[in-house]
Every structure is written in C-alpha cells, then in structure tokens.
Amino acid sequence: MSLNIFWFLPTHGDGRYLGTGKGARAVTHHYLKQIAQAADDLGYYGVLIPTGRSCEDAWVVASSLVPLTERLRFLVAIRPGIVSPTVGARMAGTLDRISNGRALINVVTGGDPEEQAGDGIWLDHDERYEVSDEFLRIWRSVLEGESVDFDGKHLQVKGAKTMFPPVQTPYPPLYFGGSSPRAVDLAAEQVDVYLTWGEPPAAVAEKIAAVRDKAQALGRTVKFGIRLHVIVRETSEAAWAAADELISHVTDDTIAKAQKSLGRYDSVGQQRMAALHGWRRDKLEVSPNLWAGVGLVRGGAGTALVGSPEEVAARIKEYADLGIESFIFSGYPHLEECYRLAELVFPLLPLAPQHSNGPVRVNLSGPFGEMVANDVPPAAVGEKADAPALKIAQG
Template sequence: MEFIGQLSPRFGSEIHPPSGPPLDVDFVHRFAAAHEDAGFDRVLVGHSASSPDGLQVAAALAASTQRLGFLIAHRPGFVAPTLAARSFATLARFAGGRVAVHTISGGSDADQARDGDHLDKEGRYRRTDEYLEVLRRTWTATEPFDHHGEFYDVTDAQTDVRPEQPIPVFFGGSSESAYRVGGKHADVFALWGEPLKETAEQIASVHAAARAAGRTEMPGISVSFRPILGATEEQAWDRAHDVLDRIVAAGGGGGSFTGRSSHRQGHETTRTNVGSQRLMAAAERGELHDRCLWTPTASASGAAGNSTALVGTPETVAAALLDYVDLGVTTFLLRGYDPFDDVAAYGRDLLPLVRSGAARTERTALSRT
C-alpha cells in the first residue's frame, strides 16, 4: 500500500479560511514534516493557473525531508516535454528519486485559459498522449532522436541528465479519453472516491484501455477520500455534520491548493470535468454508500476535487479502504478538513490499520496460490 497526502501552500481548507501569504514557506515546511512524521509515502503538490510552481516547492521540501516523496501535478502543454523531462530528472537526482509526475490534462476550460491554453478537451488529451511519449523517450533514449507529431516537433533530442530509477507517472481523469491515454501511459491511474460498484467499473475501463494499448502489466490504481474520524461512530458522524455545516456556511469552502475559492473553481470545473460530474451524480443517488462513503461534502463543495468522505471510527474507515483494496486499489490519497490534526490522526490511527489489513490479505492470497 502507498499513502499520499496533499500539500497546500498555506493553512486552509473548506472549513478554515486561508490564512497567511499565498506561499507560506514556514507552513509548507511544517506541513510536509507532519506528513513525513505520520508515515505518508508521498504528498501531492497541486497545480492551477495561479498556484506556486510545484517543481520549486518540491525541490525546497526535498532538501528539508528525509523520506517523503513528492507527486508533482503537471499540465502538459505549457513547457516542451523535453524540457520537462530534464527538469524532473534533475529534481529526481537531487531528491534521491523521491519524485513522481501527476499528469493533469486539464479539467477546467477557464483555468486552462488563464495560462493561454484554448484547446478543447479532446485536443488536450491528444496533446497529453504525445507529450508523455516524448517525455518518457527523453528519459530513456540512449541516442538522439527525432519526433514529428501533431503538437511537438523535435530534432536530435537528447539529455545528459536522466533519472537513476524510473520516475512514476500518475494520471488523473474519468472520461473515455482519460481512460484511453492514461491506460496507455500511466504507472498509476488516479480516481476520485466513488462507491465500490462505480470504482470497479472505472478500474475495468482503465484495464481495458491498457490492454488495447498492448500492455500486459496493468497500471496501479489510486483512489482519493476525505476521511472524517471519531473515537466512536457517534462522534465521527457528529463531526461529519459539523464539517458539512461549515462547508455550507463558507459557500462551498476555499480549500484549493492556491487558496482560490473551491466553490468558484468547482462550478467552473463541473461543466467540463467528468470526475466532478460523477461525484455529483453519486451524491444525487444518495448520501451514504457501501460501508461509510458519504457524499454531501462533495455536493456542498461543487465536487471541486477529491471531496467524498469516509466517516467512522478508524476501524470502520480502515475496513472501508480495505474494501477498495479488494477491488485492486494500490494507493490512497487522503486529506482532511483539519489539516494538521487530521494528518496526525491518520498516521496514528488509520494508516497502520490499513497497512496491516492489506498485508494480511496479501499473505492469505499468496498462501492460496
């Protein structure tokens, strides 16, 4: 199992108004250290058209941490893939390999336009397909190469800096185009937290796309949740309803990576982002799904990102996460509404239960074979 947290450049969440400067250097260092102390494997360094530069954030934090990895959100199309390959390879060398790329083709037309990108959604996915082909080839080619495609035309491309070990490529999306491109390229395909049935259907779609691309080894699967824990079930649900009330009172919350109102960003995103549409559809079908998946937090925030909650005691939530492990999920991205307190609670009470449960499941499966 791999656990990923989510970094933010200043204190804030859907229930805590952002405080401090847009890039609070002291907070970012303390927040990364909290994830490392809690036993997270990586943190996601997010991206938007107004966010701090993720590569520089990760470079600074790599120098102040020992073990924590960095999953850097990256939008193809704003720098050449050959330059991106060198940038990520350089950072991976300095960070001792603790670097991964989270490929985001772009779910919000409005946010893409802020950086001058006016390609439609299908065009962005075609560009991502070609971008990742050139990116990986730059990392691995031992001789100069040419590439002449729809979006990129490079001649005699080569690099003197390569990663010592492969840089994992994560890929996010929930549309047919996302399955097609991510199934072809992703080491790990990232989904938002939907009910078990719908998650199983998405995993099947990703695997079908991978097989159609000629792959024999399937991508890993990551799923994102917002756990809300309590010492008892009653305490957990009391806290969940308090969180929901505060999200609603805040007009949807303001907890994006940049501090931009996630309520505003959510309504932008929902029009074009299939992932957000799917979360909203799950919320319309009911508030509570499976063991403890709770959707009102998604609908209240406009489903602007990973916004469905798992509510209960650590044992209940761990059991729910293990239900997803049984579907083939290999990675969880977990973030809370109370940034520091939740990170500490996850590390103390939740992650060990899931890791031990997953280990038992693996040992049982191996014994049966």
C-alpha cells in the same frame, strides 16, 4: 497487498471549516513544512502537491521541501501543453536527482476551460488528451536516454534529449487520473498508476476493469490509486459530528457559487463528483462511510471516508480488494488530520515497507506518550497501567 498511503499539501489553503474564512490558515512555507515533515516522520509514502491557478507552484514547493525531509516522496503535477515535453523531462530528472529518487509525476490534462485559456491553451477536451499523449511519448523517450525526433499533430521536436538521467529507471513513475474514454485509453497506453477520485466501490471497480482490460490488450500492466479525504475519530459518532461541523458554515449561496464555477468544467470526473451529491445537503452519504459533503464547495476530489478507525480501515481494505494500491488522503486541518490517520488507522493496515523502519522513538517503551510521574512508561494498549518501569542504562 501492501498499501502506499499518501498525504496532501494544501497549497491552495487550509482551515477548520469549508466555504468560509473562519478558522482559516495561511499558506506559508513554514506550515507546509510542518505538514511535510509530519508525513515524513509518521511513515506516509508520499505527498500530493496540487496544481492550478489557485495553488502555489507545485515544483517550487516540492524543491523547497526535499532537503527538509528524508523518505517522503513528492507527487508533482506536469501540465502537457503548458510546458514542453523536453523541458518537463529535464525538470523531472532534476527533481529525482536532488531528492535521491523521491520524485513522482502526476500528469494533469486540466478540466477548466477558463483556467486553460488563462494559461494560453485553446484546446477542447479531446484535443488536450491528444497533446498529453504526444507529450508523454516524447517525455518518456527523452528520460530513457534517447535523442527524439517527433512530428505530431500538436507537438514537434528534433533532437530532443537530456544529458542527465533520473535516479529511478526508466523514469519517475507516472500517475494520472481521468474518467473519460480518452483518459482510459491514455492510462492504458502510457501511465504507471491510474488514479480515480473517491466514488462508490462498484463505480471504481468498473473504471479499474476498463483500464486493466485495455492495458492487458497492449501487453501492459497498470497499477491503481484513489484520491479521497478522510475524517476519522475514535468513534463513528464523533467522526460524523466532525463531518457536519466541517460544512457548518457553508451557506446555500456558497453552494450556488461553487455550482456555477464548477459547472463550466468539461472534466468527466468533475461531473461524476457533482452527480454524487446533486448539490443537496440531505443525501451526502453516497456509500457506507463515503461522504460527498466536501464536494459541495470543493473542486476535484469531493468525497471523504468518515468513521471510526475500524470503519475507515474496512473501507480502505474494500477498495484494496478491487486492486487499489495507492491511497492519497487529505483532511481538515491537514496537519491534525495527518496525525489522526496515522495514529488511528495505520496500525490496522498492511502498509508497504518504507526506506527505514519508521520514525525514531525516544521513549523505548513506545509507541507514544509521556512518562507517568517522570518515572513510569505509559501503558500500551492491552497492558496493565501499573506495569513496572523500564530500566534504561545510562552511560
């Protein structure tokens, strides 16, 4: 199976440590541009842009970075209940056109009742999924070129349509994650890629089977993806030391504040993330090379693959064997870890082909490195260091 590897744009903040302002980095457009362009050059399939009141707006960020990248896809959140399905369809179509077919849509129902109330949404968990279901029925039909009349429990439109089709047909692919029975139903009926947060492989296998079985019963096929952090170093020991360092400034008081804040969520996925660590520091490796330390202070995805390149690649392949095709990674700081994952792990993975053969390499001896003494190409892995210099004709 060919794998699609995504990176993450930290529009809610970044730094060298979690739970502290020490080593923090400002969310500037210049920094986000650096990360996006690095991911583009390194051959990542796309980037996920998060959504919520703690983040910069995903659509504005994506639109600003499209002209600064070449192949990179942008996985951007749509929020049923906050934007109308017709307007949302036009937004998706426009982003797909201006990016020449690089738009991907992440359907987010929301899991924080307090944040939902701040956005004017007064619906319980199941009602939000009802809205999402109605939203997607309208959204999909509009982008398929139909003029839509719809009279649902929550949404009603008459003559809904868009005049300009997207580049991708029938519409930009729909990604979606959720762990509740209502989420499984929605995924099976309407989305293209079902996403799970990084749980142990056995738990992920159960979720995949549930979605796949329901989709097959409806005559549909759904693809699968997973959202994880990553801490990869040249040795396992160095990777685990980096994991410990990442949370070295997290205090018990910070964990308590995070627990109180995340405890109000009605998201089943968030509850499952918290259950992995139980807010304790002493049992954070919840499966081989799967570390729950990020979730002590971070909402949403709370687990990381930790290890050497070979260990991380092995765990990725383990998830791939379950049917996972898309891997959405992040790591701290995001610029440096973006490079580490690509340089250390990409050569060990069966990656999906991109639009081009990859980044342009100036030194033809490749793959990377500085010329030795201004004359000798650096030795590649497995080559002798005293290999003769590559003669390059000048004209």
